[in-house]
Structures are given as C-alpha cells and as structure tokens.
Amino acid sequence: MFEEGARLRAERGAENIFDFTIGNPSTEPPASLQRELLKLAQEPVPGMHRYMSNAGYTETRQAVAEHISKGTTQQIEAGHVIMTCGAGGGLNVVLKTILNPGEEVIILTPYFVEYMFYIDNHGGTAETVATDPETFQLNVAAIEAAIGPNTRAIIINSPNNPTGVIYPAETLQALGEMLTRKEQELGRTLFVISDEPYARLAYEGQSVPCVFSHIKNSIIVTSHSKDLALPGERIGYLAANPSMDGVEQFIEGAIFCNRVLGFVNAPALMQRLVTNLQEESVDIDAYQEKRDLLYQHLTGLGFKMVKPQGGFYFFPESPMEDDVAFAQLAQKHNILVVPGRGFGAPGYFRIAYCVEPEMIQRSLPAWERLAQEVGLV
CATH class of the missing domain: 3.40.640.10 (Type I PLP-dependent aspartate aminotransferase-like (Major domain))
Incomplete structure (x- = not known):
C-alpha cells in the first residue's frame, strides 16, 4: 500500500492523490x-x-x-x-x-x-x-x-x-x-x-x-x-x-x-x-473533527458505516459486491482505500482518516464522483 501510494503520487501529482490506506498519522508528536x-x-x-x-x-x-x-x-x-x-x-x-x-x-x-x-x-x-x-x-x-x-x-x-x-x-x-x-x-x-x-x-x-x-x-x-x-x-x-x-x-x-x-x-x-509522557497525547479533537467531516459527507452520499467511537478508521460497506473491484474503481478517481477482505470481512473497505484535513477537503469532490459512478447518488 505504501509503495502504491508513492507510485501514484509520482505519476499523477501528490496533490491529486487521496491516500486513505495506511494508519500513518500526519500529525506531529506533542510539544512535550x-x-x-x-x-x-x-x-x-x-x-x-x-x-x-x-x-x-x-x-x-x-x-x-x-x-x-x-x-x-x-x-x-x-x-x-x-x-x-x-x-x-x-x-x-x-x-x-x-x-x-x-x-x-x-x-x-x-x-x-x-x-x-x-x-x-x-x-x-x-x-x-x-x-x-x-x-x-x-x-x-x-x-x-x-x-x-x-x-x-x-x-x-x-x-x-x-x-x-x-x-x-x-x-x-x-x-x-x-x-x-x-x-x-x-x-x-x-x-x-x-x-x-x-x-x-x-x-x-x-x-x-x-x-x-x-x-x-x-x-x-x-x-x-x-x-x-x-x-x-x-x-x-x-x-x-x-x-x-x-x-x-x-x-x-x-x-x-x-x-x-x-x-x-x-x-x-x-x-x-x-x-515522562504517560499522561500525554496528540490532539484528540483534531481527529474527531476529521471523523465528523468525512462521516457527514460520506453518509450524505449514501455510504453505510458504523460511526467510529475511537481510533481513526472508517469501515463502510462496499457499494459493490466485490470490495476489491470497488477499491480498484476508487483508484480511478485517485482515492486509495483498502478492501475489507484483507481484514477477514469481504464486502467492506477501510478508510484511514489520519491524514491532513486539507487532503480530506480536496477529496470530497472525488468521493462524489465515485458515489455517482456506483449509483449511490
């Protein structure tokens, strides 16, 4: 996943790729x-x-x-x-x-x-x-x-x-x-x-x-x-x-x-x-804001999912029976996600939203085009 994202960024331009595949936090460690x-x-x-x-x-x-x-x-x-x-x-x-x-x-x-x-x-x-x-x-x-x-x-x-x-x-x-x-x-x-x-x-x-x-x-x-x-x-x-x-x-x-x-x-x-950092943490509110932004947008487009209570992943139902085929179709729209069968759950896909909020914002039109192509809207 890491290598595929890097290849596509080099090929199509980093600003055009919306990589939600890896739980690799974009946030920096706390000042402490x-x-x-x-x-x-x-x-x-x-x-x-x-x-x-x-x-x-x-x-x-x-x-x-x-x-x-x-x-x-x-x-x-x-x-x-x-x-x-x-x-x-x-x-x-x-x-x-x-x-x-x-x-x-x-x-x-x-x-x-x-x-x-x-x-x-x-x-x-x-x-x-x-x-x-x-x-x-x-x-x-x-x-x-x-x-x-x-x-x-x-x-x-x-x-x-x-x-x-x-x-x-x-x-x-x-x-x-x-x-x-x-x-x-x-x-x-x-x-x-x-x-x-x-x-x-x-x-x-x-x-x-x-x-x-x-x-x-x-x-x-x-x-x-x-x-x-x-x-x-x-x-x-x-x-x-x-x-x-x-x-x-x-x-x-x-x-x-x-x-x-x-x-x-x-x-x-x-x-x-x-x-000395056992009581420290990154900013939880920032993750919650990302969750809320993307959850509201995706569910508004018709994607079905359980709202996360913690962490930084969504696990929506795939709108196509074949979750691998859906991930491949999403890639056509420059959206990178992980098919659910890798998690033992075919028919779903994973989104890691531990990315920059600006990337989430830029990705919203691409999600809309993807939802239209699979008949959600």
Whole structure:
C-alpha cells in the first residue's frame, strides 16, 4: 500500500492523490515530546545508549505501571511491564511466550491484517469468530462456541482497527465471566490479549475500559505509535494482569522471548523520552473533527458505516459486491482505500482518516464522483 501510494503520487501529482490506506498519522508528536528530546540532547545521561535489562528501564516501566493503575482496580507494578518494539513486537513476544505448537488463537472479524501472520510465526492456528454484523461489537456466545480443548488465547482490539468501535465494560465483564467458566470446564488457562494502540484516541469524552478490571488472565499490548504519533520509533509495551495465573512465570518467559526473538530491548532513547509522557497525547479533537467531516459527507452520499467511537478508521460497506473491484474503481478517481477482505470481512473497505484535513477537503469532490459512478447518488 505504501509503495502504491508513492507510485501514484509520482505519476499523477501528490496533490491529486487521496491516500486513505495506511494508519500513518500526519500529525506531529506533542510539544512535550520535543521538550524531552531537547533536554536529552542538551543534558545527555551517561550510558544512555547502552544495553539495559531486556525488560526495559525500571523507571520507564514504573511510569507505565502507574498510568495503567489509574484506570483499574488492580495495582500494577514495574515488574508487570516489559517495554517492547511497538505493539507488533509486543504481540509477537506474548504469542511466543504462551503458545505451544498447534494451539489456537481466536481473532475477531474484522481483524488487524497481521494477526494471522503473528500467530503463524509461533506455530499457532488462527480461529476466526465474527463480531455482530450490525455493530461490530463482541458476540460473546459465538466466542464461547469457538473455544475448544486446543484454545489458548483470544485477541481483542479496542478501539478497533478497522471499525473504530470500543468494547464497553459490560461486554468485557461478560467475556471474563464466560472465560472463567470455560477455564474451569477445560482445565486450562485462556488468555485475553488486548491490543490497545488506539486506547487514548476515544471521542465524545468516552474512555476505553481497562481489561484488567474484568478479565483475570489478561495481557495489555500497546504502543505510542498513535497516541504520541511515533509510529516509526517502534516504542510500546506489554503489561500482565497481576492477578493472572502464573504471572511471574509469564513475565520471565516474555523477557526471555523479547531477547531471543531478536528485539533484545525496546529502543533506549525512546524509552527515556516516553517515561515522562504517560499522561500525554496528540490532539484528540483534531481527529474527531476529521471523523465528523468525512462521516457527514460520506453518509450524505449514501455510504453505510458504523460511526467510529475511537481510533481513526472508517469501515463502510462496499457499494459493490466485490470490495476489491470497488477499491480498484476508487483508484480511478485517485482515492486509495483498502478492501475489507484483507481484514477477514469481504464486502467492506477501510478508510484511514489520519491524514491532513486539507487532503480530506480536496477529496470530497472525488468521493462524489465515485458515489455517482456506483449509483449511490
């Protein structure tokens, strides 16, 4: 997607291409990060580029633990946190730690494209379960029906990529109660891996419930790619629920896997930068304004979609039965989108609106022409 967008910009002119394919924020990091970076440059800490514990700097892990503790009844300590190379690195560390060959991981459609590959990396098998087709909310009964003697984990993602929905506390509570019952029935631990890179990007004053308050055997994996606009820096963390069965063993295993998977440790400079930024975020209102502008325009043209509660994606229904064919037709109008089948949901397409507002404005006439061609208006 990245390469195709670059090719078309070179071919047709950057100002004429409306690339909504990649969740690569156009916004800059908050000013507080610039101040921290300048301070480190002007007052370097001796040894700041050397190795540290594979789990990361203790002070960084403690800052993360204090931030998580504010949103849950659990008391998180530095020893429950491991700094990772982004959420992708963290997910691979967790899966390497918990999976035996052939064990199953449930993922919920529509899902982030790379989950399948991450699970396969570590000898697991992905089992897909559909969310509610009207709301994209969790279908706890369907998840329960998919759990078997070989199930090891479930990955959830809230706010969701690609739908933007947030899973409410009552749904997480129902999921946790069901999993407790299934663990007793099967005699094995079932992990919930909560992938949360968009957790601070919630609209209309909503907050994303902390999974630790509702599910005992849960692990948070996240990054600062979105909330601090640092996708290229690959800085994130994983955190284990302190009530989790065998939590100390899990943490020891994850520290080892962080090393042997080749990550070794999260980037030293980035760890130091984010230590004092755990309560910081990019401007959420700016994302909400982009959402509202494009949502109003697209729904006014007849596109059907669930209004995102967080993150920065739309996942509309394709007005053509073949979502790949629709994406190809959109490209004729210089609009680049991602077909839904890559997310396990054919018949939809994804729009990433983490772009400059000026580009959104310029794209509106092209969306109108596209809507006319497919018979929406």
